[in-house]
Amino acid sequence: MLMMTNIAELTEVIIEEGVKIVTTGAGTPKSYMPIWKEAGIIVIPVVPSVMIAKRMAKLGADAVIAEGTEAGGHVGETTTMALLPQIADAVDVPVIGAGGIADGRGIAAAFALGASGVQIGTRFLATEECPVHENFKQAVLKAGDRDTTVTGRKAGSPVRSIKNKMIKEYLRLEDLDVGRDELETLTLGSLRKAVQEGDTDNGSVMAGQIAGLITDIKPCREVIEEMMQEAEQVASQLKI
Template identity: 75%
Template sequence: MSITKLLGIKYPIFQGAMAQIALAPLAGAVSNAGGLGIIGSGGLSADRLREEIRKTREITDKPFAVNLMLMMHNIPELIQVVIEEGVKIVTTGAGTPAPYMQTFKENNIIVIPVVPSVKIAKKMEALGVDAVVAEGTEAGGHVGETTTMALLPQIVSAVSIPVIGAGGIADGRGVAAAFALGAQGVQVGTRFLTTVECPTHENFKKAVLEATDTSTTVTGRSIGGPVRSIKNSMIAKYLELEDAKASRDELEKLSLGSLRRAVFEGDTDNGSVMAGQICGLCNEITTVEEMITSMFAEAEQVFEKLGKVKFQEARELTFA
């Protein structure tokens, strides 16, 4: 079964579950536009998650999901809210859904983990999940080490469940590339940061709009928690501390509250502007609907052009 039929969506696109950002205004708009809107529950209380779910339902009557960061202490309470509110799709990260799979299945909840490696993808399939998101290191926020180009086809070859490609996708060319590598859909985060409905401070959006292909870097590798963000004063200081072999406590003290400072206060110099390497293509503000429809229209054009012209050109160049 295709991912669109499985989830009841028009376009095979997931909106990334960006912490503090992937809330009702964005998730509802994405679902209304035909994609899968996702509420990011990271940092939310059970009551706040319930509120966001209900706000999303006021915006859309289309399917949407909740992302669960499984390392969070209140995951059992969040899962209970998901069940009570009748959400039928969850994506997961930062841990294994194994302890909760029976509960999910008993409540007819579709489970789609985000994975950074073939090994974990195979483990997730063995658990009985419905699909996986293969996310490359190009993505913003918490990342693995393998690029999307290398990771995606290897996971597609290793599992029999649907695979969603993520990391470094911001236009129709990226969508087409993911499908060419075997994906049934894509997950996009950074491009959604430059939409009208994205509930971030204007300074945050401006930072993404002005970023280029070399504007991001990864911090936190020394403590086993790599995160990709746009370079600024806080990031530079963090990297200095890492180079000096600072303790986890010192690093966490510097970064504590940094995402909130950037997202809500607009402090993009001392806050954490999590975004992916594809920033350089995110150079205009559009509505979510405009973004999604143009992305898939471009993907269709790419496939048409490839089918009629590019493969023949490549063959002539290769075998001339």
């Protein structure tokens, strides 16, 4: 939210187009929550901590997405396994688990930890319907359990991506304590480079740690059906 300058304009479009559900992240929706709620929109913020989860619930959030540091993109510091049950115990709204979930075992684990649902991102990068460049998909398939890292912690804007030439240069500059402007110059347009142009060396290939579990590209329907079947099997065995 804080990283965008046209939120007011987007809010008007959201209401005009009759959008039913809005998720928010990378900032607080405090200023726009009353407007969305008045329009009957369900608001679900992504939260990285118990404190922020409580704050969002107090503001009127209909649910919260408890996203652990395993996730791709902008992240917090707490792992999903530690974060999810603490948030589930702290708020009275439904909690959606996210970060490090890519199969039925992860879904079952999230429910065991108190989630009412899950949000899955990285697994769907490697699907036929995902519009990212083929090189991006292949980078996800090739990634192992140690192939992602977090940049931007010193600047207060941590992001998890697959390691590449650009990420290594960012980390080098970060260690040298260069200014934020220089770091932003390095990453300017980097997500577009990876997603649209397929430049997985100089682009930002945002993906979670669970990328190491992904080995094939399938249709979304097949991925969902397989995950749900496995989740039901695991839950049955554990009597969740």
